[in-house]
Amino acid sequence: MEAPVLDVSSWSPLDEEWLGEQEKVWLAEPDGPPGASRAAWLFKPSRRTELPGRRGASPRRFTWSDAGSEWIAHQLAALIGVPSAEIRLARREGVSGALSRDVSSPREDLHGGDLFLSELLGRDYIPNAEKARNRRGHNLEVIGRVLDGLDGPATGSGANAQETFAGYLLLDAWIGNTDRHCDNWALTIDGSVRRLAASFDHGSALAAGKEDSFLARTDPRDFADGAMAMKFENGKNVHLADLALDGMDRWGGPWLDALAEIGVGDERAVVDAVPGLSELRRRFICRLLEENRRRLSTP
Numbered sequence: 561m562e563a564p565v566l567d568v569s570s571w572s573p574l575d576e577e578w579l580g581e582q583e584k585v586w587l588a589e590p591d592g593p594p595g596a597s598r599a600a601w602l603f604k605p606s607r608r609t610e611l612p613g614r615r616g617a618s619p620r621r622f623t624w625s626d627a628g629s630e631w632i633a634h635q636l637a638a639l640i641g642v643p644s645a646e647i648r649l650a651r652r653e654g655v656s657g658a659l660s661r662d663v664s665s666p667r668e669d670l671h672g673g674d675l676f677l678s679e680l681l682g683r684d685y686i687p688n689a690e691k692a693r694n695r696r697g698h699n700l701e702v703i704g705r706v707l708d709g710l711d712g713p714a715t716g717s718g719a720n721a722q723e724t725f726a727g728y729l730l731l732d733a734w735i736g737n738t739d740r741h742c743d744n745w746a747l748t749i750d751g752s753v754r755r756l757a758a759s760f761d762h763g764s765a766l767a768a769g770k771e772d773s774f775l776a777r778t779d780p781r782d783f784a785d786g787a788m789a790m791k792f793e794n795g796k797n798v799h800l801a802d803l804a805l806d807g808m809d810r811w812g813g814p815w816l817d818a819l820a821e822i823g824v825g826d827e828r829a830v831v832d833a834v835p836g837l838s839e840l841r842r843r844f845i846c847r848l849l850e851e852n853r854r855r856l857s858t859p
Contacts, residue, residue: 626763627658633762640818672743721756726807733800737765780847
């Protein structure tokens with residue numbers, strides 16, 4: 561069954577989102593009991609990139625399949641029990657994109673990992689804003705110290721923060737998400753209580769930024785080879801699968817056992833539910849998922 565596309569043109573804007581390179585807006589869900597807090601959703605328009613023209617032709621605009629990648633990532637995360645932001649496919653004033661539900665409650669503040677790494681390491685940490693090639697301090701040892709003793713998301717299965725983060729790393733390796741920088745994971749704060757927030761922002765995974773012409777000439781196995789943990793310290797030579805297995809060795813969690821229960825048919829059913837994807841892209845995504853799952857299962 562095809563996933564529905566929700567028209568949110570009438571939803572009330574709450575605020576603009578300043579993080580990230582793309583324009584995004586927070587919207588208030590219109591339905592709910594009288595007097596109750598309404599859920600906040602981030603509308604993320606599908607990213608558009610200007611590409612150079614071929615053989616002297618004018619530049620052209622390419623629309624990413626990032627909304628579909630966000631939706632697929634959330635569905636796959638749910639299959640293995642990894643807590644992630646709820647995603648809906650949406651359209652606003654004629655523009656297609658994805659809705660991502662706020663991973664914090666109205667009583668909680670949400671802060672990216674960048675803040676806590678800076679607090680812990682001071683000058684020994686290179687902040688995310690500097691976009692350094694070697695993101696000194698953003699490594700599993702230090703992240704583990706930030707998460708030590710904390711709970712996982714309230715929407716999760718009860719795993720602690722470290723175990724849950726290992727699940728995020730495994731999800732990243734499965735979907736080829738190379739964008740887990742230190743503002744793409746966060747903690748929620750409610751008074752004195754800190755806990756890991758659900759995973760979010762998976763739009764660059766699953767070759768979302770590649771044209772069909774690229775997919776047609778690329779073997780998914782070769783593409784999987786290039787999925788490096790480049791947003792982590794010294795990660796440009798570390799494959800996402802190796803980083804995920806390192807996280808599992810450090811912190812455990814049920815994620816590998818859950819992944820072992822997933823088959824090609826499960827992946828294909830999720831991918832087929834996304835409207836508007838070419839059959840070429842669907843096949844590429846499924847083969848990529850299968851290859852990444854193999855890497856995690858047989859290191």
